[in-house]
Amino acid sequence: MAKTKALLTLDNPTSLMIPKVKTGIKGFEEISYGGLPRGRTTLISGSSGSGKTIFSCQFLAAGILQFDEPGVFITFEESVEDLKNNVKSFGWDIDKFEKNNKWLFVDASVSFNNETKVMGDYDLKALLIRIESAISKVKAKRVVLDSIGSLFHYFQDPSIIRRELFKVLSTLKRKKLVILITSERLEEYGVVSRFGVEEYIADNVLILRNVLENEKRRRTIEILKYRGSLHSMGEQSFVIDPQKGIEIIPLTRLQLTQNSSEKRVSSGNPPLDKMCGGGFFKDSIILVSGATGTGKTLMVTEFIKGGFENGEKVLFVAYEESREQLIRNAKGWGVDFPKMEKAGKLLIKAVYPESASLEEHLLRIQLMVEEWKPTRFALDSLTAIERGSSKKNFREFLIALTSFLKKKEVLAIFTSTSSNIVGGTSVTDSHISTITDSIILLRYAELYGNIHRVITVLKMRGSLHTKNIFEFDIDANGMHIGHKQFDRMSGILGGLPFVSDRNEEEKE
Amino acid sequence: MVKTNKKKAVKKSSPAAERWELRLYIAGNTPKSMTALENLKRYCEEHLRGLYSLEVIDLLIQPQLAAGDQILAIPTLVRKVPVPIRKIIGDLSNEERVLVGLNLRPLKK
Numbered sequence: 001m002a003k004t005k006a007l008l009t010l011d012n013p014t015s016l017m018i019p020k021v022k023t024g025i026k027g028f029e030e031i032s033y034g035g036l037p038r039g040r041t042t043l044i045s046g047s048s049g050s051g052k053t054i055f056s057c058q059f060l061a062a063g064i065l066q067f068d069e070p071g072v073f074i075t076f077e078e079s080v081e082d083l084k085n086n087v088k089s090f091g092w093d094i095d096k097f098e099k100n101n102k103w104l105f106v107d108a109s110v111s112f113n114n115e116t117k118v119m120g121d122y123d124l125k126a127l128l129i130r131i132e133s134a135i136s137k138v139k140a141k142r143v144v145l146d147s148i149g150s151l152f153h154y155f156q157d158p159s160i161i162r163r164e165l166f167k168v169l170s171t172l173k174r175k176k177l178v179i180l181i182t183s184e185r186l187e188e189y190g191v192v193s194r195f196g197v198e199e200y201i202a203d204n205v206l207i208l209r210n211v212l213e214n215e216k217r218r219r220t221i222e223i224l225k226y227r228g229s230l231h232s233m234g235e236q237s238f239v240i241d242p243q244k245g246i247e248i249i250p251l252t253r254l255q256l257t258q259n260s261s262e263k264r265v266s267s268g269n270p271p272l273d274k275m276c277g278g279g280f281f282k283d284s285i286i287l288v289s290g291a292t293g294t295g296k297t298l299m300v301t302e303f304i305k306g307g308f309e310n311g312e313k314v315l316f317v318a319y320e321e322s323r324e325q326l327i328r329n330a331k332g333w334g335v336d337f338p339k340m341e342k343a344g345k346l347l348i349k350a351v352y353p354e355s356a357s358l359e360e361h362l363l364r365i366q367l368m369v370e371e372w373k374p375t376r377f378a379l380d381s382l383t384a385i386e387r388g389s390s391k392k393n394f395r396e397f398l399i400a401l402t403s404f405l406k407k408k409e410v411l412a413i414f415t416s417t418s419s420n421i422v423g424g425t426s427v428t429d430s431h432i433s434t435i436t437d438s439i440i441l442l443r444y445a446e447l448y449g450n451i452h453r454v455i456t457v458l459k460m461r462g463s464l465h466t467k468n469i470f471e472f473d474i475d476a477n478g479m480h481i482g483h484k485q486f487d488r489m490s491g492i493l494g495g496l497p498f499v500s501d502r503n504e505e506e507k508e
Numbered sequence: 509m510v511k512t513n514k515k516k517a518v519k520k521s522s523p524a525a526e527r528w529e530l531r532l533y534i535a536g537n538t539p540k541s542m543t544a545l546e547n548l549k550r551y552c553e554e555h556l557r558g559l560y561s562l563e564v565i566d567l568l569i570q571p572q573l574a575a576g577d578q579i580l581a582i583p584t585l586v587r588k589v590p591v592p593i594r595k596i597i598g599d600l601s602n603e604e605r606v607l608v609g610l611n612l613r614p615l616k617k
Contacts, residue, residue: 108580117609118581120544120598125535125582129571155581155597 018228021069021141021178024062025055027248031232032223040227041169041179041201045193046208051219051240052182053078054087055208056144058245059180061092064102069141072134074106074127076150090245104134110154118155124164128171135175143172147182152195162197169201192224203227209235213390216357221248237396239359249359249400265411268306269299271481272440272455275470277463280438283409284461285402287382287432289416290442294453295472296415297321298479299440300378301330303413305478307376308340315374316346317365319353319384326350333478347372353385358397361385366404377410382432383417395432402435437461455481528552528560529589533574535567535582540599544583547600555612585610 020034029035036042046052060071075083083105084094097103108127110116135143151161172179183198185191188209192199199205205225211218220235238248264279273279280286288296300316307314318326326348327337340346349368351361369377379385386394405412414436433439439458444451455472457465472481491498532548534541545564552560565573567582577586577595587594587610596609607613 107575108578110578110580115592116595116597117605118597119605119609120601121540122581122583122598123540124580125538126533126567126574126584127580129535129567130574130579133571151580 024066030250040203042204043202050208070102070138071142072140145181266306268302284437287436294442313374314376377412381415531586543599
């Protein structure tokens with residue numbers, strides 16, 4: 001797309017980068033423009049339960065599994081046993097890493113009891129000696145200190161700990177390691193770290209959040225400070241997958257670099273193809289908007305049929321109706337879903353929208369598209385999935401989904417329910433009208449005491465389309481768009497048409 | 509400077525009395541470590557004469573020993589016996605506080 005040329009420097013951030021090491025955490029390389037730098041310290045700050053320890057463990061495990069970089073984990077808080085148990089589900093076999101001399105724990109977990117007292121001057125030489133000997137033992141390239149807040153608790157004098165930590169970290173930096181330290185914070189939005197000094201000993205600061213938003217938890221990561229490097233700004237959503245760990249969804253780094261295809265394919269309904277100037281573009285995103293019962297799901301069904309007839313694979317994600325219901329509906333319109341499924345051309349996933357966060361829904365869709373490789377995708381409906389999410393979160397979800405589908409060159413159809421039976425637009429429309437390439441409106445119109453269904457193509461990016469409004473009927477063979485256009489009427493989209501004067505005069 | 513490598517100063521007398529096992533972790537002959545060792549020896553001779561054994565561990569020579577007692581800071585004094593184990597971090601310059609920390613009643617005052 002020619003119109004999306006961004007600033008050159010932002011398009012090519014490598015020119016401004018210090019050498020970085022890939023973390024192996026999905027999405028992190030995108031938001032940090034390449035990973036974490038060697039010989040520098042990165043602080044991860046977050047409230048309890050925000051995923052600091054998981055991030056740290058994943059950083060080491062990914063280092064071993066993906067880049068053969070051994071690591072040392074210094075734990076100040078949890079015992080080694082607890083740590084291993086807590087991250088067991090993610091499939092990182094720490095016992096095996098230890099056996100293979102790739103991972104070494106330094107257990108510096110200090111117990112909070114009265115049996116230790118501090119009297120007079122001291123330093124953390126013993127800690128440094130232990131870390132250094134562990135590093136040289138496994139030839140570590142990555143080091144995690146989790147979490148240094150415990151040190152401040154234990155030794156109480158922050159100025160000494162700050163000085164001593166600085167010494168420890170300087171030594172590690174000279175060894176050209178990638179250093180990750182974690183620290184707690186008490187509030188999601190407030191001071192960076194609990195003791196107010198942690199961020200000053202680090203070159204980079206990441207913040208993990210676990211925010212309650214519209215009664216739903218949403219995890220985000222923010223790069224607050226990244227010395228000497230570009231990075232994306234603001235919060236990025238991430239999820240903690242029970243099997244794979246942290247996956248970041250890098251929204252602000254998405255670029256509009258998709259190719260756009262000139263090739264057209266059938267919508268599954270020939271008259272509609274004609275209205276659109278010859279069918280849908282192969283990699284476009286289409287929004288069908290209409291009140292309840294206007295035929296949105298029918299349009300999706302026809303879209304699937306069109307794909308099947310064209311020999312394409314279609315993924316259908318339904319958030320409103322069950323599989324059985326969908327199959328029955330389709331049958332009522334003369335479309336045989338089970339046959340398509342048997343042929344391996346259709347995959348129906350009926351999901352309850354509240355069963356997961358938007359980020360998780362997004363990842364599931366991405367995974368299915370990547371594994372099953374459909375060329376068409378249908379989602380029914382956006383309105384259902386929008387329930388209970390914030391406006392911003394929903395928009396981010398949509399942007400991520402549409403740009404993903406475009407990158408994969410998947411033709412997609414989304415439905416959206418307008419809140420009014422007649423006329424009006426829904427909130428969803430205003431969110432997504434700029435994101436979708438085409439918008440098809442289905443509306444009820446009341447005329448002489450009867451309800452008529454009408455269809456019009458409101459927008460069709462990069463193509464001519466008819467601007468007329470057509471009436472259509474639904475029967476056992478699907479949708480029939482009439483030849484008769486409502487050219488004698490006005491106010492149809494408002495839902496209450498009236499016979500316009502101009503036409504009246506012409507008629508006479 | 510005192511020789512510091514794993515030095516044992518065991519003195520036996522009055523076996524009926526409670527025995528003390530102390531361990532001091534240092535890292536080389538730094539001023540802090542030396543101050544702690546001198547202070548500790550003085551207190552022991554004053555208050556625990558003949559009742560204690562003192563082991564000095566230099567982590568520069570035996571780094572692997574730091575893990576056993578969970579040592580992070582230098583110097584650290586560990587009272588192994590009598591139980592419970594107690595740890596005192598620092599150069600031990602305040603005699604009164606050290607004795608309280610070790611739960612050691614002064615013999616002569």
